Amino acid sequence: MKITDVKATTLKGYKDWNYVKVETDAGISGIGEAHPGEGISDAVTKRLRPMLIGQNPLNVEPLYTRMLDRSTGQSTAGILLGAIGGVETALWDVAGKAIGVPVYQLLGGKYRDRLRMYADVGRGRNRTNTPETWAERAKEGVADGFQSIKFDIDGSANELQHDPVDRGLSLAELDKMEAMVSAVRDAVGYDIDLCIDCHGKYNVRDVLLLAQRLEKFNLMFLEDPVPPENIDAMGKVTASTSIPICTGEWVHRRDGFRGLIENQACDMLHIDISATGGMLEGKKIADLADLYYMPAAFHNIVSPLGMVASAHVGATVRNLHTLELPYHADQIEWRWDLVISDEPLIQDGQFILPEKPGLGVEFNEDLARAHVKEGYDFFE
Numbered sequence: 001m002k003i004t005d006v007k008a009t010t011l012k013g014y015k016d017w018n019y020v021k022v023e024t025d026a027g028i029s030g031i032g033e034a035h036p037g038e039g040i041s042d043a044v045t046k047r048l049r050p051m052l053i054g055q056n057p058l059n060v061e062p063l064y065t066r067m068l069d070r071s072t073g074q075s076t077a078g079i080l081l082g083a084i085g086g087v088e089t090a091l092w093d094v095a096g097k098a099i100g101v102p103v104y105q106l107l108g109g110k111y112r113d114r115l116r117m118y119a120d121v122g123r124g125r126n127r128t129n130t131p132e133t134w135a136e137r138a139k140e141g142v143a144d145g146f147q148s149i150k151f152d153i154d155g156s157a158n159e160l161q162h163d164p165v166d167r168g169l170s171l172a173e174l175d176k177m178e179a180m181v182s183a184v185r186d187a188v189g190y191d192i193d194l195c196i197d198c199h200g201k202y203n204v205r206d207v208l209l210l211a212q213r214l215e216k217f218n219l220m221f222l223e224d225p226v227p228p229e230n231i232d233a234m235g236k237v238t239a240s241t242s243i244p245i246c247t248g249e250w251v252h253r254r255d256g257f258r259g260l261i262e263n264q265a266c267d268m269l270h271i272d273i274s275a276t277g278g279m280l281e282g283k284k285i286a287d288l289a290d291l292y293y294m295p296a297a298f299h300n301i302v303s304p305l306g307m308v309a310s311a312h313v314g315a316t317v318r319n320l321h322t323l324e325l326p327y328h329a330d331q332i333e334w335r336w337d338l339v340i341s342d343e344p345l346i347q348d349g350q351f352i353l354p355e356k357p358g359l360g361v362e363f364n365e366d367l368a369r370a371h372v373k374e375g376y377d378f379f380e
């Protein structure tokens with residue numbers, strides 16, 4: 001079997017959603033979702049496609065290595081890595097379909113059929129930030145069946161900042177943030193798991209002041225309290241609070257995660273399949289973390305197709321914590337119709353692992369074509 005073409009398209013979704021299609025001379029094609037954002041489609045078709053035409057699609061890892069090696073010096077972090085992740089996922093879809101098994105089987109087999117999820121509800125409706133709107137939004141997520149929800153706390157009290165860029169938190173910001181989390185706890189109680197994301201916005205000292213105020217709310221995790229690049233700083237935060245610290249959504253490949261894991265600078269990882277270098281790389285990162293008995297959550301800002309890829313990997317790692325649902329994308333009403341599956345992919349707040357060959361779902365090309373971003377082609 002040989003690869004005959006590699007195509008890409010971009011949809012106007014919650015973000016720019018990017019998809020890769022790998023075609024073969026056996027009549028089998030595979031689909032994968034690359035990381036969201038501009039420039040990814042072009043990277044697939046203009047840079048990666050020539051490296052893949054004529055190759056055997058079943059050689060997924062060697063092809064992955066080829067794409068990385070031939071991209072050296074062209075910034076394999078960021079856009080190219082996001083593109084490579086989409087291609088790699090599409091290759092797994094081809095391989096699964098060709099062999100007649102689900103991708104999780106090719107990755108070593110599944111530990112579980114259903115994956116525990118958390119819903120990233122973001123903020124209050126219409127991106128509002130008051131105790132009342134946060135409480136209302138929390139109740140929406142719980143009413144939808146989710147036992148775990150996440151809010152974005154950075155930017156929720158900007159009107160009270162001393163300075164927009166100094167990484168600091170004023171006492172007034174801390175007061176408001178504490179009040180919003182308190183309102184969420186009052187609204188949903190303590191049986192619901194609650195996560196708070198800081199998006200790496202703060203300095204060590206001030207985010208520890210925030211953590212001290214939030215400890216009493218029994219959080220599932222505090223995410224990216226500081227940027228992830230300085231492992232010593234992240235480790236200081238982790239060692240200084242009882243709240244589990246989660247990081248990793250901006251970290252690339254095993255090389256990037258190694259220091260965080262080996263220094264146990266965080267309590268748990270956030271692995272983003274589409275951003276960090278694909279499905280097998282995501283499994284390898286989770287396995288590396290398991291050497292340190294560290295759990296791994298799977299971060300998602302992709303559409304449901306990318307979530308399916310995440311779920312296949314999450315099913316194959318022992319230390320799965322949770323799978324993220326970008327619940328805040330719920331204004332894109334058609335998003336769940338993008339994938340056609342035998343049964344609903346989310347049931348009782350859990351993700352149901354598809355059992356058909358490949359990724360196990362069909363990409364709804366008719367619907368996707370109707371939402372192609374202006375200026376882009378549909379798999380031309």
Ligand SMILES: [Mg+2]
Nearest residue numbers: 197199223249
């Ligand atoms: Mg985050």
